[in-house]
Amino acid sequence: MRRDREGFDEAQSHRFSDNLGFELKNSRILIVDDTLTVRAVIAGYLRNYGYVNLREACDGAEGLDIAHEWAPDLIITDLMMPRIDGFELCHRLHSSPETANVPILVQTALNKSEERSAVFSAGAADLISKPIDPQELLGRVRTHLEKRRLIARLSDFQRRMENELALARTMQESxxxxxxxxxxxxxxxxxxxxxxxxxxxxxxxxxxxxxxxxxxxxxxxxxxxxxxxxxxxxxxxxxxxxxxxxxxxxxxxxxxxxxxxxxxxxxxxxxxxxxxxxxxxxxxxxxxxxxxxxxxxxxxxxxxxxxxxxxxxxxxxxxxxxxxxxxxxxxxxxxxxxxxxxxxxxxxxxxxxxxxxxxxxxxxxxxxxxxxxxxxxxxxxxxxxxxxxxxxxxxxxxxxxxxxxxxxxxx
Amino acid sequence: MNAQTSQTGQTHHIKLSGRLVFSDHAEFRHLLNQITAAKVESCIIDLSELQSIDSSGLGMFMVALETGKENGWSLTLRSPQGHVKALIELGKFDKLLNVEK
Known part of the structure; x- marks a missing residue:
């Protein structure tokens, strides 16, 4: 069986693609890491699974710029990076209203519980252990994208209902x-x-x-x-x-x-x-x-x-x-x-x-x-x-x- | 709404306490299903410890009456007090339902 360099056989990759609905497949995913090969590996896994909308940043500073300009649906970041590190990136994304709700997945080799909890305190939605396991990565990415999509749908629905009720209220007052x-x-x-x-x-x-x-x-x-x-x-x-x-x-x-x-x-x-x-x-x-x-x-x-x-x-x-x-x-x-x-x-x-x-x-x-x-x-x-x-x-x-x-x- | 239920012979007893209001609708419907499922001939709802009721709560008694008619059990409301009693009398529910002192 022919395997591509990311370790998935073609048939499996197609099946994954079919599983991703249109919305999920087009989700914008930003990968922030100062190591080119790590970015390439993560992007490869995601692309193979069917995600088509990926961008990469070489450190926290670039990641922040792209996050503001591109409005990603999910960010995967490394912790140790020059200029702005992963912790600072989480803080800054969280303190800005436009990016505060974007789920951030942090790749970490940290094993101590206090170190891991520091990552969550900084505002990360989830952790991905290093070295990266493709199943774990894809599972967590999908979970957070689906959750975000459900929240967006509920918010839309709620907004629509609020508008409807406001209109009905005006009618009732009349x-x-x-x-x-x-x-x-x-x-x-x-x-x-x-x-x-x-x-x-x-x-x-x-x-x-x-x-x-x-x-x-x-x-x-x-x-x-x-x-x-x-x-x-x-x-x-x-x-x-x-x-x-x-x-x-x-x-x-x-x-x-x-x-x-x-x-x-x-x-x-x-x-x-x-x-x-x-x-x-x-x-x-x-x-x-x-x-x-x-x-x-x-x-x-x-x-x-x-x-x-x-x-x-x-x-x-x-x-x-x-x-x-x-x-x-x-x-x-x-x-x-x-x-x-x-x-x-x-x-x-x-x-x-x-x-x-x-x-x-x-x-x-x-x-x-x-x-x-x-x-x-x-x-x-x-x-x-x-x-x-x-x-x-x-x-x-x-x-x-x-x-x-x-x-x-x-x- | 709090409800204590028991059964003696062919009679299902429900003792309500607290308040019976709009938001109790689903739970009250569930009680009615229980009565029907118990295959009894009558149901007595004791209101002596029911503190207050709103219009939806009074409506639930009317639903109970209808449900009983459809499923072969009779409904009696017993010992309404204070505000509950006043509202039952205001809407002449004592003429629509079997209400005992």
Missing amino acids: ILPEDDELAAISARYGVTLASHYEASIGLGGDLWGLSPIDDDRLAVFSADFSGHGVGAALNTFRLHSFIVGGAVKAGSPAEWLSQLNVFFYDLLPAGQFATVFCAFIDFARNTFDYASAGAPPPLLNSPDTAGSFQSLDSAGYPIGLLSGARYENATCAFPPGSTLFLYSDALIETPEPPNAVFTTHSLCEFLQSMSAGATPQEQKEKVLNHLRKTGMEKPEDDLTIVILKSRSAAP
């Missing part, structure tokens, strides 16, 4: 009421509004909205889909489509919830649902009707509640769980100067109960403790500041707060 829409509603109905929306993991399952019914009446709703992340976020888009699709011609909040339930009962798989609160505020009659599908109890402050915040009964079947679920309307007085405070469960479940900062009851007291003249904006900020004092960077669930205050009666 289905929340916009500032000009809120300003127009404030002016039309004489209300002051404040709101906060914060998704727990990029995308959220909360949605709230306002929808004019006629010159005297305004509908407000707040919904929270179970779960969070992409699935819950997609459900908010379904809800948004349901609302803007003109499907809402309900005569009352309870009727609207029933319609929503019919729509979502067929769509949502077992175990998924939404809690929803909806009120139709009538500014001519100074009342609102509301219905709830298991939403956290909204808070109401009106001259009728003697100026204190009180929670509303909001028990009800969540949307999407029970075929033909029926909802009840309730009516509350909402004279000028009244405030309706809606929130998602994250506000009373951060951190998780029983250690939560707020309960519905303590939230009432907290709002009560503020001056009577506090605006919705001020109320919102104080509540959020208090929540964050606990050190929670971000609630574990999506957080929505909507505060709506009707204009005080002219003195």
Whole structure:
């Protein structure tokens, strides 16, 4: 059998080449050694195995230059070299952002464990013992190239997902009421509004909205889909489509919830649902009707509640769980100067109960403790500041707060 | 979520403690498979030591109910306390599921 000078027979060399995929075969490998014959031997082994993209440097200084200019995928270096030695080369490659992640294989005849650990401390990814054994060399080179390729793929994938999520987040924010829409509603109905929306993991399952019914009446709703992340976020888009699709011609909040339930009962798989609160505020009659599908109890402050915040009964079947679920309307007085405070469960479940900062009851007291003249904006900020004092960077669930205050009666 | 399981006769018992949330989904599904595999007639989930639950956790009970119906076992939730009890009542889950005090 004919053997080439590197000791591989031709058939074996071909088989190796076939094993190297296109990406691996074209990996850029830099060989740094001050001995020409060692470089030639290493290059020969690699070329025989199928690697086609090889460059050589005669010492650390040249190696450093090539590393910066050529961006190799892997560097094989000797330790003892003039000008810049292998240790220094590792240090410099590691301290430069462009080359910090390139795996470096160090050829060494060092056998003492402290010497070998010094090589790793300098930033080497692996060692190749001298004299060089071709199987060891090829095995280690391949392992590190494959690892690098996998990391690159994962990073690419992660970047792509981050971009996708950023786009989805922008889309989701766009289905929340916009500032000009809120300003127009404030002016039309004489209300002051404040709101906060914060998704727990990029995308959220909360949605709230306002929808004019006629010159005297305004509908407000707040919904929270179970779960969070992409699935819950997609459900908010379904809800948004349901609302803007003109499907809402309900005569009352309870009727609207029933319609929503019919729509979502067929769509949502077992175990998924939404809690929803909806009120139709009538500014001519100074009342609102509301219905709830298991939403956290909204808070109401009106001259009728003697100026204190009180929670509303909001028990009800969540949307999407029970075929033909029926909802009840309730009516509350909402004279000028009244405030309706809606929130998602994250506000009373951060951190998780029983250690939560707020309960519905303590939230009432907290709002009560503020001056009577506090605006919705001020109320919102104080509540959020208090929540964050606990050190929670971000609630574990999506957080929505909507505060709506009707204009005080002219003195 | 922590779950202690035992079996007496035709009944599978699960005692949950800690919190039951979004991230427990896979583990809870695994529990449901265990119940089905045990070929029992009923399952009682003891909630007396469950501290808190989120909407996904409540959803898991609905999944358990469906799984039981499909596989021939009945589901009972027992002794919810505090926050868990309040949420079960808020969403009228006590009307959708068999909840004992």
